[in-house]
Amino acid sequence: MTTQQQQNRIKIAVQKSGRLTEHSMDLLVRCGLTYSRGRDQLICYGENMPVDVLLVRDDDIPGLVQEDICDLGIVGGNIAEEVRLDLETKGETELFQKVYELDYGHCRLSFGLPEGSSFDGPQSLNGKRIATSYPNIVSDYLRRNNVTASVVEFSGAVEIAPSLGKSDLICDLVSSGATLRAHHLFEAETILESKAVLIQTPKGVPEEKADWIRRLLQRVQGVLQVRESKYIMLHAPRSALKKIRALLPGSEAPTIMPLEGRDDKVALHAVCRENVFWETLEQLKEAGASSMLVLPVEKMLD
Numbered sequence: 611m612t613t614q615q616q617q618n619r620i621k622i623a624v625q626k627s628g629r630l631t632e633h634s635m636d637l638l639v640r641c642g643l644t645y646s647r648g649r650d651q652l653i654c655y656g657e658n659m660p661v662d663v664l665l666v667r668d669d670d671i672p673g674l675v676q677e678d679i680c681d682l683g684i685v686g687g688n689i690a691e692e693v694r695l696d697l698e699t700k701g702e703t704e705l706f707q708k709v710y711e712l713d714y715g716h717c718r719l720s721f722g723l724p725e726g727s728s729f730d731g732p733q734s735l736n737g738k739r740i741a742t743s744y745p746n747i748v749s750d751y752l753r754r755n756n757v758t759a760s761v762v763e764f765s766g767a768v769e770i771a772p773s774l775g776k777s778d779l780i781c782d783l784v785s786s787g788a789t790l791r792a793h794h795l796f797e798a799e800t801i802l803e804s805k806a807v808l809i810q811t812p813k814g815v816p817e818e819k820a821d822w823i824r825r826l827l828q829r830v831q832g833v834l835q836v837r838e839s840k841y842i843m844l845h846a847p848r849s850a851l852k853k854i855r856a857l858l859p860g861s862e863a864p865t866i867m868p869l870e871g872r873d874d875k876v877a878l879h880a881v882c883r884e885n886v887f888w889e890t891l892e893q894l895k896e897a898g899a900s901s902m903l904v905l906p907v908e909k910m911l912d
């Protein structure tokens with residue numbers, strides 16, 4: 611491969627091993643990527659697209675996109691926000707843009723207080739010491755709420771800080787709350803809701819690269835859409851069509867076809883952009899629909 615060809619390959623930064631790794635690689639595979647893993651295990655070389663995946667620590671991902679080493683990155687919204695605020699405080703311009711919110715990596719950044727202590731709004735934090743790995747997000751929250759508290763930066767195992775006497779409370783990522791409970795802390799307030807996000811450098815890229823980036827982003831959008839989408843087929847009395855169409859979640863104009871030998875009934879096919887639950891089918895049945903079939907959608911391209 612020539613240097614030019616090498617430079618025209620798209621680089622995506624993905625977490626090397628952690629909560630986002632499997633989902634992120636799965637997303638790229640669903641976009642059609644097949645790859646071989648380098649011997650050093652740090653790069654996945656795309657075989658059928660000019661796309662390589664760099665496997666790195668999640669904290670490094672926004673920086674790699676910021677410095678234009680990678681064109682795209684997949685990272686928790688929490689990390690993207692922390693880095694964005696950090697750059698803002700330093701007076702530097704943020705050079706990565708959020709393109710899509712993805713449908714995994716859900717968590718929240720919350721204050722955890724020792725059981726038995728009380729929390730009565732942000733003002734209860736005045737004069738307290740808060741241990742966190744997200745000093746910028748926490749400081750920003752304190753500033754916005756006119757609270758004076760000290761932020762103690764911890765890079766891991768934040769939840770043990772209060773029992774070590776290093777802080778009065780913590781601010782950390784929570785999903786089920788089990789970790790907090792195990793350390794005799796309770797969740798007092800959420801300051802950020804987060805999901806994995808796809809970030810992109812807004813810098814201009816060569817046309818050959820730009821074209822593949824566009825295609826890849828379009829495919830990501832397609833994958834996100836189909837995960838929720840369903841194809842629904844049913845029979846409906848002509849007289850109930852209006853009511854039935856109104857019940858279909860997130861559907862555009864459906865296809866209506868005549869049924870052989872029936873003037874009063876038609877067949878309706880539609881793509882629903884939201885999941886179709888049993889409740890919806892029950893309501894459709896009540897409205898007069900019959901012979902209902904709900905099928906998963908494999909691929910979608912608008």
Ligand code: ATP
Pocket residue numbers: 625626627628629630666667668669685686687688689715716717783784785786804805806
């Ligand atoms: P790395 O070695 O890459 O630095 P890490 O330990 O910082 O890994 P993980 O624990 O794998 O990161 O979490 C990665 C991301 O997963 C988080 O930044 C967050 O966006 C998301 N996430 C989802 N649920 C949770 C949770 N319960 N706790 C922590 N992170 C979560």
Ligand code: ZN
Pocket residue numbers: 667668669
């Ligand atoms: Zn990390």
